[in-house]
Amino acid sequence: MPEESVGYRYAEFPSVKLYETKSKKTPLRELLFGDWINVKEDVGGGWFKVRCRGTDGFMRKEDFREDKILEVVFLDVGQGDGCFLVTPKDEFLIIDAGEGNHMARYLQWRFSGFKKIKRKFDAAVISHPDLDHYLGFDDVFSIEGLSFKRIYTSGLIEQKVEKGLGEMTKSGNRTYCTGLVEDITQLDALLAQTAKIKGKRFPGMLKKHRSKYDEHIAVAAGQDGGGLSTANQSAFDWIKAPGLKINVVGPVREDASGKEGLRWLGNLGQTKNGHSVVLRLEFGNLRLLLSGDLNERSEALLLSSYTGLPEKANTHEKRKALADAARPMFEVDVAKSCHHGSSDVSEEFLMAINTVATVVSSGDNEPHAHPRADTLGIVGRHSRGSRPLIFSTELARSGKEFLTNDKKTIAALKRYFKERKKLLDEAQQEELSDKQELTVVGEAIREIGSLINKYGAINVRSDGERTVVAYKMEESKAGKEWDIYCLEPGADGKLDYVAR
CATH class of the missing domain: 1.20.58 (Methane Monooxygenase Hydroxylase; Chain G, domain 1)
Structure with missing residues (x-):
């Protein structure tokens, strides 16, 4: 820390102004909740000389706070998902990285000087082996000076076999993927079998960058004594940030003639997507869901596994009963929309998550027309509050x-x-x-x-009590750079959107 610095602080809720002089007449920048501030000098009268976002200026003492907050950034990675998470203890996680080099470029911009200061991020989560979720890690892993302590997957690794996902087991009238790659030892053994992975880009990428991660962990939901699913609370127990928990809600494994397996969902694409790693983050009164590329079949399996109710809910009453029973596990305040706003989403799943804000990650020039108009409609219909929020990385970027x-x-x-x-x-x-x-x-x-x-990054920031969801304005002026939406606790303690 420089000798002239009197400390590092963070911008207060929901945003604050940086001024050119000790006067509120000359705003230079708008700083979003949690932005880092280098407080350099107390210049009297409640004013401090500071530097932030590459700009020198002045701020009032009441405009900054001492405690770092949670930051979740949904990047515009085109067609795909890319999420960067920073805990209040400076633990770094990447959850998917899109298909191109957007995530890598963002990291190189944010952490200029990887070569001078080597960094080992805490985790990379690859929700499932689809190009638009994992291939961006090829560029991320290629960054000199950056490595990872651990990577998480669903255990499904593409292989050169009949159904493309390793050993399959028939049990009753269903087929299950039982050749799951559980840990680093099993992953290394697979990567050593050139004939099995030849031509498969996902294991090829993992092999190419094997020196960039220490551990591999296949995660899934747990089971209670009655065979019902429970959130896996131990996979991320290394997190030290007070009050922050990340639970694994999916995929759900089932018994396949004495083996653990992931159900075959009709074809390779549906199976890979449907068994995405699903994470539920809790921080104070903020609950956030990262759901990969879930589809209707896997959503039905998830809801049934957590409630014990039948997967098929063919009436409104049954759908409502299923959603109500699943809500204690699935209800959140902010959710990443499943599969980029695809229409392959169930009404009862949206009813169960009952979110205030939804983030859709989708891109231009893709053949799927995501997000689908009907999906946006049903998301809004089954969100809570009189003015539910829907954000799109594509729409937030020109x-x-x-x-x-x-x-x-x-x-x-x-x-x-x-x-x-x-x-x-x-x-x-x-x-x-x-x-x-x-x-x-x-x-x-x-x-x-x-x-x-x-352009396009959707920022979620929270101190565990209050949360903002915000993105940069395309046309900004001094003192107004962010479009900000505030979530604050209501009478029942749940976060509600509060218009300002």
């Missing part, structure tokens, strides 16, 4: 500005390519050229990463 019209990005890329040519022309100055190249590449990465953060 494709025109992000892809073509941002002058700073174009300028950074032009500098990069110009410098590349110069370096080739001056190849004899090897050491100097390398340094110049790294500088220019770093500038380009920071510019692109800044845009990924600005």
Whole structure:
């Protein structure tokens, strides 16, 4: 910590202003709840000289807090999912990384200098082996200086076998995936079998970057004495942040002739998607659900497993009874929409989660037309409150500005390519050229990463009592940069949207 610093603080709820002078007449920036602030000097009268988000200015003492808060960022990764989570104890988790390099660019922008300060993130969660959820980890794992303590999967690893997911077991009239890859020993054994994984991109990526993670853990929900599912509360018990719990709600394993297995859901795609790792986060009065690419068949299995009620609910009364019975486990305040807003979602599942805010992660130029109009309608219908919130990474980002019209990005890329040519022309100055190249590449990465953060990222921040859901405004002005929605506890203690 610099000697002139009087401490590091964080922006108060729901946002605060950074001013050019010791006056509230000259706002420079709007800081979102939890933004990091370097408080440099007490200049009297309740004012402090500070630096934050690359800008020097002045703030009032009542505008910052001492305690760090929870931060969950849903990135715009195009068609796919990408979530970055930071706990109040600076524990870092990535839950899916999309298909392209958006997550990697974001991390390089946020943690400039990976090469100077090596970082080992606490966890990477790969919800299921679909390209638009895992392939972005190829770029993340390629970042020099970044590694992971552990990776989590559903245990389903693609293989060159008949149904594509390892050993299958027939039990009664159902088929189950029983060749689950449970731990690092089993994963290493599979990755060593070249013939089994040849041509399969998921295990190929895990093998390519084997040095970047220490452990592999296949997670699933637990079972109570009656055979009903219970949340697995031990998989993330390494988290030290007070009051924060991450429970594994799915996938649900079943008995397959004496073996644990994941039910075959009709075809390879439905099975991989349906058995996504489902996480339920609890922090104070905030409850948040990360549901991967669940589909109707797997949602029915989940609800039935937690309630003991039949999977098929073919009347409104039965659907309501199933949802009501499942609500103690599934009701949340913020939910990541299943499968990018696909219409393959059940009414009773949405009734069970009964959320205030839903985040849809979807992208442009994809063939599925996600999010589907009917899905947005049913999500709103079965959310709680008079004004439920639906956020979309795609809608929060202007494709025109992000892809073509941002002058700073174009300028950074032009500098990069110009410098590349110069370096080739001056190849004899090897050491100097390398340094110049790294500088220019770093500038380009920071510019692109800044845009990924600005356009499309949905930010959820909470101190365990109050929560904001916010995204950057496309056209901002001094003192107004965020579109912010506040969730505060109502009379029953549950979070409600409070318009401001």
